[in-house]
Amino acid sequence: MSACNAQNTREVTTEIGYIPKQKAEVSDEDYRKWTFLLRSIYEQISKDSGYLKYGDHLNIATAFIKLKEPRQKVVDQWYLAQQEDLESTAELFPLIYQSSRSVVGYLSDSEYDSLIGKFAEVVENKHEIRLNPSEYALENNLDTVLVALMAHLNEKDQEFRMSDMGKQQLIDEENIQIIDSLYSLHKKYIGNSLVGGEYQHVMWAVIQHSDLGHQEKYLPVVHEGVINGELPKTPLKMLIDRVYMKKYGYQIFGSQSGGDLADDATIEKVKKEYGL
DSSP: OOGGGOOTTSOOOOOTTOOOOOOTTSOHHHHHHHHHHHHHHHHHHHHTTSOOOHHHHHHHHHHHHHTTOOHHHHHHHHHHHHHHOHHHHHHHHHHHSOSGGGGTTTSOHHHHHHHHHHHHHHHHHHHHTOOOHHHHHHHTTOOHHHHHHHHHHHHHHHSSTTTOHHHHHHHHHHHHHHHHHHHHHHOSOOOHHHHOTTTTTHHHHHHHTSOHHHHHHHHHHHHHHHHTTSSOHHHHHHHHHHHHHHHHSEESSSOSTTOEEOOHHHHHHHHHHHTO
């Protein structure tokens, strides 16, 4: 039985507000960074409905790993992520934990391989019933040409990202040129109102994978899109972190792996600036 599916004999829940005590093997910077992430998650769900999404569970699990929490606490969060959204968890888990080395002490090599194999089957099955962009556009009274183009960009954005970054970089450069043209035409973030919830993230993803110049150009556009309900807040936080990492060497929300957090005053200033 998979380590992430062994909780069927007891109720698994998340203790909202739980912040681990600092372990001796956890550095002060790591403790600050990962407890900051936990507090941010707890704060966000208290503002919303108190409802944890699959991504929240995965982020909590990652924080628990970095904070050297017991194995069961981490495995519980992976289990809850799967219960909340198995398909999305199956796609995101291998990106977060790219080898068994990243989960040493929490999954054995065989458990990791078994779970990755299971997730690969889930993703493959999802692709077999891939959404038809034209049908989706017609069902939701959206522009079929624009939806089809965003669906195409969505696929191109991931075509070689896990296998050949040299090829992917060339595609990223082509993709952002298309976004430039679309923005010149529509003069706003191309999100929920134009292409629906299924493709609201695509413009952001292309921007996120572009150069710093384009990221800075479109940061206000993405911000306005969030204000107008065109996409959720999390992508905006990730774009802010990407820009700040490139420009200043630190981040605000802790979404970028390997980067230190800014000082508390800078964090509060940026959060206030963007209403986050």
